[in-house]
Amino acid sequence: DADVTQTPRNRITKTGKRIMLECSQTKGHDRMYWYRQDPGLGLRLIYYSFDVKDINKGEISDGYSVSRQAQAKFSLSLESAIPNQTALYFCATSDVPRDNEQFFGPGTRLTVL
Amino acid sequence: AQKITQTQPGMFVQEKEAVTLDCTYDTSDQSYGLFWYKQPSSGEMIFLIYQGSYDEQNATEGRYSLNFQKARKSANLVISASQLGDSAMYFCAMREGPGYSTLTFGKGTMLLVSP
Numbered sequence: 160d161a162d163v164t165q166t167p168r169n170r171i172t173k174t175g176k177r178i179m180l181e182c183s184q185t186k187g188h189d190r191m192y193w194y195r196q197d198p199g200l201g202l203r204l205i206y207y208s209f210d211v212k213d214i215n216k217g218e219i220s221d222g223y224s225v226s227r228q229a230q231a232k233f234s235l236s237l238e239s240a241i242p243n244q245t246a247l248y249f250c251a252t253s254d255v256p257r258d259n260e261q262f263f264g265p266g267t268r269l270t271v272l
Numbered sequence: 273a274q275k276i277t278q279t280q281p282g283m284f285v286q287e288k289e290a291v292t293l294d295c296t297y298d299t300s301d302q303s304y305g306l307f308w309y310k311q312p313s314s315g316e317m318i319f320l321i322y323q324g325s326y327d328e329q330n331a332t333e334g335r336y337s338l339n340f341q342k343a344r345k346s347a348n349l350v351i352s353a354s355q356l357g358d359s360a361m362y363f364c365a366m367r368e369g370p371g372y373s374t375l376t377f378g379k380g381t382m383l384l385v386s387p
Contacts, residue, residue, distance in 0.1 A: 190373055201276075201363055201377040202317075209373075217374065249317060253373050259305060259324070261375060263317035 162186045163264035165250050171270045172240050180235045180267050182250030188262070189255060191233040193217075193225060196247040196266075205248075208233055209255075240271040275299065276364050276378035283383050285354045292339070293349040293381045295364030301325075305367040306347040307375065308338065312360040320362075323347060354385045 163184045172178050182191065189210045194202040194217075204217030206225040214225060222244060226234045237244055250264040277296045285291040297306065308320040323331045323338045331338045339348040351358055361382050365375040 192374065194377075199379060201379045202365075202375075203377070204374055207374055247315065251317075255373070259322045260307075260319045261373070262319070263309075266315050266317075268315075 161265065163250060163252055163262055165248075165264040165267050167267060168265065169268045171272065173272050174241055176240050176271075178237045178240055178269070180237075180248055180250075180269070182233045182235070182264055184231050184250075184252045184262075184264075186252055186254070186262060187230070188252040189230065190253045191227070192251040192253075192261065193223075193233070193235045194249045194251065195219065195244075196249065202249065205235065237269075237271075240269075242271045245269060245271045274378075275368075275376045276366055278364055278378035278381050280381045281379075283381055285351075285383065285385055287356060287385055287387050288353055290350060290352045291354055291383065293351070293362050293364075293383065295347045295349065295378060297345050297347060297364075297366050299345075299366065299368050301368045303368075306338065306340070307365040307367070308336070308347075308349045309363045309365060309377075310358075310360045311363065311380070312357075317363075321349070351383075356385050356387065359383060359385045 166181045192207040193205040208227045224236045248267045251261040253261045304325045306323045310318040321333045335352045337350045361380045363380045364378040
């Protein structure tokens with residue numbers, strides 16, 4: 160079984176809809192991250208969490224919110240989706256102190272029409 | 273200014289040859305880490321190699337090595353004996369500071385390996 164899972168894997172939604180992307184991990188890591196990938200732009204950090212009570216904005220947090228429900232769960236919400244939020248979204252985890260690798264989920268491909 | 277610069281949008285190499293993917297970085301921190309990830313067409317992000325700023329030797333992992341030139345702020349990935357399965361997008365990334373773990377990614381280089 161995969162260590163970092165994301166649901167859904169693909170989603171098509173309409174402008175203005177609220178959508179939640181979910182991430183679960185079985186690695187026991189405290190640190191979790193949400194990135195988005197756009198063609199030609201690499202990955203950019205949206206939000207990150209170093210433990211259940213810690214939430215931090217990343218480079219491109221506008222239009223997004225997150226919830227860390229448990230050590231193993233980190234959800235990303237788009238309160239009112241817009242077409243330029245169409246992207247590939249990745250969840251990742253890392254361990255402390257062995258912080259030399261982030262483990263990525265398989266990604267969620269989101270299309271906002 | 274970009275923190276991670278990958279100047280090669282695309283690279284071509286023949287099978288069994290070596291290839292170097294360029295990465296330069298910008299940081300004022302003394303403690304930082306440099307990473308390379310591979311993204312095949314299936315989309316997943318695969319960790320390849322890590323180099324810490326205080327590591328005296330270049331990192332190696334199988335056919336992957338990282339040519340770390342600190343003074344030039346470059347961290348090039350060298351893939352020896354390319355294989356068809358190496359065709360993918362490659363991302364360089366940096367973690368700054370001793371207590372941080374967020375990564376800043378470059379825009380990537382698409383590598384195509386031909387028979």
